[in-house]
Amino acid sequence: MKENMRTHKIIVTITFLYLFIPLLATFLYSLSTTWNKTILPEGLTLKWFVDLYNDPRFIDALWRTIQLTGGTMIVSILIMVPAIFAITVYAPKYEKWLQTIVLFPYAMPGVVAAVGLLSIYSKSGIPMVIVLAGSYFVLILPFMYQGVRNSLRTVNAKTLVEAAELLGASRSTAFWKVIVPNITPGIMVSSLLSFSVLFGEFVLANILVGGSFETIQIYLYRRLRESGHLSSAIVVSYFLLLLVLSWIMVRFSRRGTLKLKKKEPIV
């Protein structure tokens, strides 16, 4: 038995070594002066990070990304949460439909979605940034739906609403005063997940708006060939952000009503 456990430890260690080597290499690269002939970097420096954070183009791209993803997130939460709540509680017979609809974005990879969006909106006069935001709404729908529905189920939304209504609350009061405070932790988790998905989105942004609205991913793509060190500084910053986000997510899901349950397969 002991011998067996050692095998499993070795397997897991090798796997994570394999998975983390590209990250570590990028990290080291972002801290090195020059590194293209020798096995180890010739020197260490923070220059690339200083350069990056002083580059107005980077700051602009970051700001655009935050506006785009933040704006999309706020609108999505305000529209999705009440709608999913209302359908689950007041029109449960349509829930099955909703579950099917939610699977659609999975079957549509970015390129396919972009083809459809371009063919309908490219000559419509609607700014492509708005179209991009709309496509992001659809992109995060599965994550948001799963999160909201799980939270509603964990807090027994139906019973809560019935109790609130018996005590004389209106439908919207019941929703805002009783349901929302109870499902906020769950919503936070799926929002953070959605946020990290949108933050790393490249395909739709590149095809729909490209250089006319340079997001952080497009900025990274364009910098790739110019300066490797600078690019690695971007990748490292991006990954640190992901790290912080997933840490917050775990925190929330532990503290909140939503417990980290056995993960069901995504689809």
Next chain:
Amino acid sequence: MKKKTNGFLWLTATPFFVLIIGFLFLPFIAMIISSFKKNGEAGFSLFNYTEVFTNKFYLQAIGNSVLISFTASLIGILVAVFVAYSFTKFSPKVQERLLLLANMTSNFAGVPLAFAYIVLLGTSGLFTILFNELSIGFLQGFNLYSWFGLVIIYIYFQIPLAIMLLYPIYLGIEKRWKEAATLLGASPLQFWLKIGIPFILPGIAGTFSILFANAMGAYATAYALVGSNFNLLPIRIGALISGDIFAQPELGSALAVFLGVSMIIALLINEWLMRLVRRDLA
């Protein structure tokens, strides 16, 4: 009473469905319609589809995509079958952490991933230099910007995803089964051959179909690595709709419909196989 319910329902559901229709269904329908139109002509035709299935260039793109996705998914799942099983041997607390790490690395895809591999294995990459210094024969000629290189990167993003999808399936194998089998005189090998593997096989096949769909639709990684030079299905679609001179959105639509349909088939296969697993569990 009834009226009030409907009021709240309508008020909340309307904007929700307007956005879904506007950004999911209408574009999808528009794409299908466009795929049946010949560039610059009114009326419907099958021109784009005949073009897709007779033109060697597009057939090659489809073939390449299928081949690369199949290879990467197969290797990914072979690795994950063992790793996910090893995960289940740790204490629940450690398991949770391992899953968190796997989840984190599965976010590492697209442009950043392509870049990391350039740093590692590109022309003046870290490992490339190392291999040259050590003169490791067959690795010296390694070229990241080749099919082999692309498969290597695809495997990287398949493994964590496969682990996370397979892990819950292993949890379905109960300790009791193993104990019962042992009591009845089965060796561990017999247990796996007769009970374990038949039980997880549909789950493995289902996960494979998701991995395959995931790789078929992947665009950013290959695009970041070599731009439009690789003849892959998603890359071709992207070039057909966004190229300035050679834009042929109708043809791109036909290819996109083909890709979308193959994804839906892959996901339906997964649905069906997962139902088999769940039925066994019930």
